[in-house]
Amino acid sequence: MSDSFDSDHPNIDAPAIGSPTTDPVPHPFEVKFASRVDRLPPYMFGRINNSLYQKRCAGDDVIDLGMGNPSDPPDPSVIQKLADAAADEGNHGYSKSNGIRNLRREVAKKYQRKYGVELDSESEIISCLGSKEGFSHMCLALMGPGDTAIIPSPYFPVHMYGVILASGNVVALDVADPDKFLSNVAYTCENMTPVPKILIVNYPHNPSSAVIEPDFFVEVVRLAKKYGLMVIHDFAYADVAFDGYLPPSFLSAPGAKDVGVEFTTMSKGYNMAGWRVGFCAGNAEMVRGLGTIKGYYDYGMFAAIQIAAIVALRDTEENVLAQSKIYQGRRDVLVSGLRRLGWNVNPPKAGMFVWAEVPEPWKSQMSTMDFAMKLLEEGNVAVSPGSGFGAAGEGYLRMSLVENEHRLRQAVRQIGKCLASSKPSNPELAVGS
Incomplete structure (x- = not known):
């Protein structure tokens, strides 16, 4: 018989009591x-992207008007500067997460030159890995559980899900009528407890291409001060405008730096989308908050890219204006072509997209997603269904201007043939099914 168990002097050589003889059933x-990921819906464009990939793998020539991905290159001098800077062994270490000094100074010069806005390059400007990264991290810096942001509707996905990933809540307001949007902002602040913390605006607007005049931002500043709102303006399409329209900067409104910041990017007008060069400028405390978050997340962008970006800002403004004219020509080709097909579409004053209403009888008889899939599968033209930008986008398509004029004419021909060759198979099909 074994000795009795003594808790004060255990026998460490003894086998464990009740040692299992078999392994547990594997699970x-x-x-x-995390709950923040569980709050995200299925990716709306996944179905289209998968079909686009499969068709291209099969050798189909699909004209892609879905994503606003510039197809033109930057100015050759910018590419050469990148190559020269990359050849310098001193540029391959970690960079500061807020951007090198001379790049921030060049951004300040552009704001002064183009908008008459004075910015302190040390405290009021920070570089970002594209404006989308900066916006998302700004949400992390400013928002938490229980905080609410007002966003435009239909919405560019990051405006909605950047807030959600920061554990915040969203109130989406229609942007079609700027005056009504501002009225709804005031109504929301008067009737919601607690008052929303952030107002997110985006003009020229993606996806709808809605635009505003400078007095809009004067009222935004007034509302922000009245209700204690912090303002974030996504100014991604600052450099792409048509017919003499000049998109106004939020920071040009008196008192704007007291209440908010503005995000800009070199992706569009400078054709540097893959380079991921963006900026946040404005309220020094909000900029500092973004810098705090970025200090924990990244070491900044490759120094050679920043050096090349300086050259782009300093020397290629004429190219930016020329690029807008290229987009304007593409806009005219696409809008006139769709109108010949009987579509109701207005030419945008700015941005890289045409926001086109789905024509009848298709609009009444199938969802926007199904219509977009029809154009892709039967017409080899990829577009973005408006429903991917929220319920307010149902009934519309977003069509990008990244293809050249020849390809856009071909896209219109293929759309025309696709729709002429068939009618909706089920006239009883409900919208949104």
């Missing part, structure tokens, strides 16, 4: 995402 390993 599949489960990955549990």
Whole structure:
């Protein structure tokens, strides 16, 4: 018989009491995402992107008007500067997350030159890995559980989900009528407790291409001060405008730096989308908050890219104006072509997209997603369904201007043939099914 158990002097050489003789029944390993990820809906464009990929793998020539991905290159001098800077061994270490000094100074010069806005390049400007990264991290710096942001509707996805990933809540207001939008902002602040913390605006607007005049931002500043709103203006399409229209900067409104910031990017007018060069400018405390978050997340962008970006800002403004004219020509080709097909579409004053209403009888008889899939599968033209930008986008398509004029004419011909060759198969099909 074994000795009795003595808790004060255990026998460490003894086998464990009740040692199992068999391994436990295995269970599949489960990955549990954070609640912020569980709040995200299925990716709206996944179905289209998968079909586009499959068709291209099969050798189909699909004209892609879905994504606003510039197809033109930057100015050769910018590319050469990148190559020269990359050849310098001193440029391959970590960079400061807020951007090198001379790049921030060049941004300040552009704001002064183009908008008459004075900015302190040390405290009121920070570089970002594209404006989308900066916007998302700004949401992390400013928002938390229980905080609410007012956003435009239909919405560019990051305006909605950047807030959600920061554990915030969203109130989406229609941007079609700027005066009504501002009235709804005031109404929301008067009737919601607690008052929303942030107002997000985006003009020229993506996806609808809605634009505003400078007095709009004067009223935004007034509302922000009245209700204690912090303002974030996504100015991604600052450099792409048509017919003499000049998109106004939020920071040009008196008192704007007291209440908010503005995000800009070199992706569009400078054709540097893949370079991921963006900026946040304005309220020094909000800029500091973004810098705090970025200091924990990244070491800044490759120094050679920043050096080349300086050259682009300093020497290629004429190219930016020329690029707008290229987009304007593409806009005219696409809008006139769709109108010949009987579509109701207005030419945008700015941006890289045409926001086109789905024509009848298709609009009444199938969802926007199904219509977009029809154009892709039967017409080899990819577009973005408006429903991917929220419920307010249902009934519309976003069509980008990244293809050349010849390809856009071909896209219109293919759309025309696709729609002429068939009618909706089920006239009883409800919208949104």
